[in-house]
Amino acid sequence: MQHVDTLIVHAHALTMRGDGVGYIGDGAVAIQGGRIAAVGATAELSARFSASERIDATGHAMLPGFINAHLHSPVNVIRGVAQDVDHWLEKAYWIFYKYVDDADALARSRFTLLEGIKSGITTFLDHVAPFPGWPQAYAAAGVRGRLAASISALGMDAKLDGLYPLDPRAGRDIDEAVAFAREWNGAAEGRISVLLGPVAPDIVLREHLLEIKRAADREGLMIHMHVAQGDREIAQMLARYGKRTPEYLDELGYLDEQLMAVHLTEATQEEVQLMARRGVRMMLCSSAIGLIDGIVPPALAFKEAGGMVALGSDNSACSMFNEMRLTALFNKIARRDPKVMPPWEVLRMATIESARAIGLGDQIGSLDVGKQADLILIDLRGPSLSPVLDTPVRNIVPNLVYNARGTEVKTVIVAGRTVMRDGEVLTMDERAVLEEAQAAADAIARHVASDPDRDALALVSATRSGKL
Amino acid sequence: MQHVDTLIVHAHALTMRGDGVGYIGDGAVAIQGGRIAAVGATAELSARFSASERIDATGHAMLPGFINAHLHSPVNVIRGVAQDVDHWLEKAYWIFYKYVDDADALARSRFTLLEGIKSGITTFLDHVAPFPGWPQAYAAAGVRGRLAASISALGMDAKLDGLYPLDPRAGRDIDEAVAFAREWNGAAEGRISVLLGPVAPDIVLREHLLEIKRAADREGLMIHMHVAQGDREIAQMLARYGKRTPEYLDELGYLDEQLMAVHLTEATQEEVQLMARRGVRMMLCSSAIGLIDGIVPPALAFKEAGGMVALGSDNSACSMFNEMRLTALFNKIARRDPKVMPPWEVLRMATIESARAIGLGDQIGSLDVGKQADLILIDLRGPSLSPVLDTPVRNIVPNLVYNARGTEVKTVIVAGRTVMRDGEVLTMDERAVLEEAQAAADAIARHVASDPDRDALALVSATRSGKL
Numbered sequence: 036m037q038h039v040d041t042l043i044v045h046a047h048a049l050t051m052r053g054d055g056v057g058y059i060g061d062g063a064v065a066i067q068g069g070r071i072a073a074v075g076a077t078a079e080l081s082a083r084f085s086a087s088e089r090i091d092a093t094g095h096a097m098l099p100g101f102i103n104a105h106l107h108s109p110v111n112v113i114r115g116v117a118q119d120v121d122h123w124l125e126k127a128y129w130i131f132y133k134y135v136d137d138a139d140a141l142a143r144s145r146f147t148l149l150e151g152i153k154s155g156i157t158t159f160l161d162h163v164a165p166f167p168g169w170p171q172a173y174a175a176a177g178v179r180g181r182l183a184a185s186i187s188a189l190g191m192d193a194k195l196d197g198l199y200p201l202d203p204r205a206g207r208d209i210d211e212a213v214a215f216a217r218e219w220n221g222a223a224e225g226r227i228s229v230l231l232g233p234v235a236p237d238i239v240l241r242e243h244l245l246e247i248k249r250a251a252d253r254e255g256l257m258i259h260m261h262v263a264q265g266d267r268e269i270a271q272m273l274a275r276y277g278k279r280t281p282e283y284l285d286e287l288g289y290l291d292e293q294l295m296a297v298h299l300t301e302a303t304q305e306e307v308q309l310m311a312r313r314g315v316r317m318m319l320c321s322s323a324i325g326l327i328d329g330i331v332p333p334a335l336a337f338k339e340a341g342g343m344v345a346l347g348s349d350n351s352a353c354s355m356f357n358e359m360r361l362t363a364l365f366n367k368i369a370r371r372d373p374k375v376m377p378p379w380e381v382l383r384m385a386t387i388e389s390a391r392a393i394g395l396g397d398q399i400g401s402l403d404v405g406k407q408a409d410l411i412l413i414d415l416r417g418p419s420l421s422p423v424l425d426t427p428v429r430n431i432v433p434n435l436v437y438n439a440r441g442t443e444v445k446t447v448i449v450a451g452r453t454v455m456r457d458g459e460v461l462t463m464d465e466r467a468v469l470e471e472a473q474a475a476a477d478a479i480a481r482h483v484a485s486d487p488d489r490d491a492l493a494l495v496s497a498t499r500s501g502k503l
Numbered sequence: 504m505q506h507v508d509t510l511i512v513h514a515h516a517l518t519m520r521g522d523g524v525g526y527i528g529d530g531a532v533a534i535q536g537g538r539i540a541a542v543g544a545t546a547e548l549s550a551r552f553s554a555s556e557r558i559d560a561t562g563h564a565m566l567p568g569f570i571n572a573h574l575h576s577p578v579n580v581i582r583g584v585a586q587d588v589d590h591w592l593e594k595a596y597w598i599f600y601k602y603v604d605d606a607d608a609l610a611r612s613r614f615t616l617l618e619g620i621k622s623g624i625t626t627f628l629d630h631v632a633p634f635p636g637w638p639q640a641y642a643a644a645g646v647r648g649r650l651a652a653s654i655s656a657l658g659m660d661a662k663l664d665g666l667y668p669l670d671p672r673a674g675r676d677i678d679e680a681v682a683f684a685r686e687w688n689g690a691a692e693g694r695i696s697v698l699l700g701p702v703a704p705d706i707v708l709r710e711h712l713l714e715i716k717r718a719a720d721r722e723g724l725m726i727h728m729h730v731a732q733g734d735r736e737i738a739q740m741l742a743r744y745g746k747r748t749p750e751y752l753d754e755l756g757y758l759d760e761q762l763m764a765v766h767l768t769e770a771t772q773e774e775v776q777l778m779a780r781r782g783v784r785m786m787l788c789s790s791a792i793g794l795i796d797g798i799v800p801p802a803l804a805f806k807e808a809g810g811m812v813a814l815g816s817d818n819s820a821c822s823m824f825n826e827m828r829l830t831a832l833f834n835k836i837a838r839r840d841p842k843v844m845p846p847w848e849v850l851r852m853a854t855i856e857s858a859r860a861i862g863l864g865d866q867i868g869s870l871d872v873g874k875q876a877d878l879i880l881i882d883l884r885g886p887s888l889s890p891v892l893d894t895p896v897r898n899i900v901p902n903l904v905y906n907a908r909g910t911e912v913k914t915v916i917v918a919g920r921t922v923m924r925d926g927e928v929l930t931m932d933e934r935a936v937l938e939e940a941q942a943a944a945d946a947i948a949r950h951v952a953s954d955p956d957r958d959a960l961a962l963v964s965a966t967r968s969g970k971l
Contacts, residue, residue: 054969054970055965055968056969056970056971057969058971060971066744089866095519099873107538107932112890113892114898114902114905114906115892115896115899115901115902115905115906116892116898116901118841118901118905119841119842119845119846119894119901120841120842121565121841121842122839125839126589128848146886146890147632147635148888149758149886150886153886153893172833183601186510192536201796223775224899226776272930276664289936296664320606322832322905324833325832325836326832326835326841326905327841328837328839328841329834329835329836329841329843330836330839341563351905351906352887352905352906353886354908356889361832363793364790364793364829364833365832365833367793367797368793368797368798368799368833368836369836370797371797371798372797373586373587373588373589373591373795373796373797374587374588375591375797376906377587377956377965377970378587378971379965379970379971399678416937417937418614418617418618418621418936419618419820419822419909420936421937421940421941422580422614422940422941422943422944422945423941424581424583424945425954426948426952426966427950427951427957427960427963428584428951428960428962428963428965428966428971429582429586429966429968429971430582430583430584430971431583431969432585432971433582433584433586434582434583436587437582437583437794437819437820438582438819438820440822440906440908440909440910441887442910444909448514449582466529469884469889472889472890473889473891475890476890477890477892480892480894480895480896483895484894484895488893492895492896494896497523497657497845497896497898497958498894498895500523501521501522501523501524501525501526502522502524502845502847503523503524503526503846503896503897503898503899503901
């Protein structure tokens, strides 16, 4: 009998192997040295393995940890202040965003990690300008960070009308991002990896995009960038280069498997097909784009064209349950077809398909022997996910997608280490994290409250008039 | 100093008074004899009242309890087995539904009440054929039941193709519903009230609809009915009567303030305007209709025409957080306009507007002196609802709508009595309720598993092939 670190037994295992959800009834996983040593039926693995820790997962679903393929961790603390308006960025968000600086970025970022861990996210693709303590926050939280070091030539004091003033000194950001990648790629026992994150083609100079592409090739890094994210971007591209974004990026040699394109809100059917065919990966942020634009991005078309799609929460609730549900429902509505985006597809887009899309398909995203032991246990016995039916229709996955609150996640394990147990995060002082985030958000709000531009905000009027 | 039963202090009070959310910072409510005795600032009420129980609601939002304006409580246990297909009713749901009988209806209904209470619902408009123990379940759970006794002429063994065979003996249901109303209207200290609930105009005979209308007038009851709920219904109406549903109902004298019309999925712009103008109330079930039809019902048009809209969960997760979020986002997408259905409007549609729509506007739906003390406390201090910002933009209501999980509801009070405290339901044995619901659902699933028609179900194939 072989000895392993951990044996989890009696779970409804959703391994995400094969082309469905890879269900194993009364399933088990053996973990050794932070990796998955075996996956199978409880009877089989109990016979093969003794374990230092044995976890009884009766009544729980066991899944690979969720992957959040696009977020900006330090700005999530200002949720709820910029939506329900036209031109949310210029007319609602920017005034808050310009007061978001490095001072307490760490506190704000930790807040987002806490929220994510509590809903079962084990890998975060975080798109941010590197700030002191950023990778260390991931190392300390015990989760997996895929860190996209952002590069932008747009100053915080810029006016967002007319052609944006782009600062050629942004080239320094490229050098810093490359240095950051060399320092941190593979750190924290491999839990941290780095990407290059030009913010968007309309706010990075053409010569810098070319330099970023060369650096990415040289350093073996992927590129994570907002692409065709709004009519504002398309208008800038047409005014500056006479081309829409995808054609411009194609000319620059960007449309290949190295590129993760975030949003694609404004991409046409032809542009979607071109990008999917070239192997570009799409990051779909259903909740964010639905909320701020009232738009369903063309993820279905991207998949139909053979492309890979991963889900991200962007600035919304850091919960893949929210993204899975909204992705399924929004696309049914956009197509007026209840058959599209069934629950098994959206679950794959938050696990195995996402892992492949962000370039970690060999490491995470499914419960497979040799992969990292990133997995979560979800209690199915409460009123939101029960009754559990196995036959003739197994309702576990539909209920996870359509009915879960997110708080049913009880255990989170990353690289074999328990990060959350019984709903309590072990790697963070939850109360301190929340208090620091509140203080940080208060500071930002105070700045905005004394900014004369605040009076033009629709939500300031709504607050004053008692609507909020 | 006046003595009251309960004084709740230091809350972010969302009273829902006025035309917004009626916010009071550091707000308080005094409760006496099951009703609201005073609403105001904590300093003011603390000076006026002593109390047998004083509840410190620091860090919590205090709202009127949510109203779920349309559900079928005993069938919610079979969630997750019938969606992601065309013609969900005939091709997925019916085979389960036909094995749903009275035997364990009570266990199944209690399950739904438990789920609803835990997410802050204090009033349930439950549309069901009366079964033994139904009103008693509401009385025992301590919540408010607005019970729509259903009337249908369609047998459980009916084939759903061609003209439905309608059973003239359904007239007995009318007599039974009226007898039920006479027995239960006003029971449980007024927490129970009764409506007449013809299931839908295509499955109730014309003469019975006329009889129901006469009975409703005579008995002073409102009528709750699915209307224009699908192309299947419209096709039946055209084939049987040569008219679409709204015109037919108009001819029968149904379009007035007595009617609550559920869904209106297929109603045209003109039909919506006609019904809204006549004072018909619309029940909007965003999650159910989005899921099964991929459709956003015309609630915006109904409101624009001056009609009242209330939110219901139907067969979906019994959570008004889910309905509020989906209603806001779906309508933004349907109009491609982020401004429509802002959070204060959807919160009103789950509280005060819903109360008015279901005919209880003078009793519930807002924190107002003299109204029933139905209220909930929501902990804002966790990662999903914090940081809380008060100025210059108050983010509490947007975060409740866009980010809440539902499990942040900690305290539920109905008619002054605490039904849930610290997240634990006091009026039910939670574990027993869940176990009984599981047993009931298992029994239904066993019947379906041995029904030869199961092989035609798409989700049975999906289960067998490993997709589910």
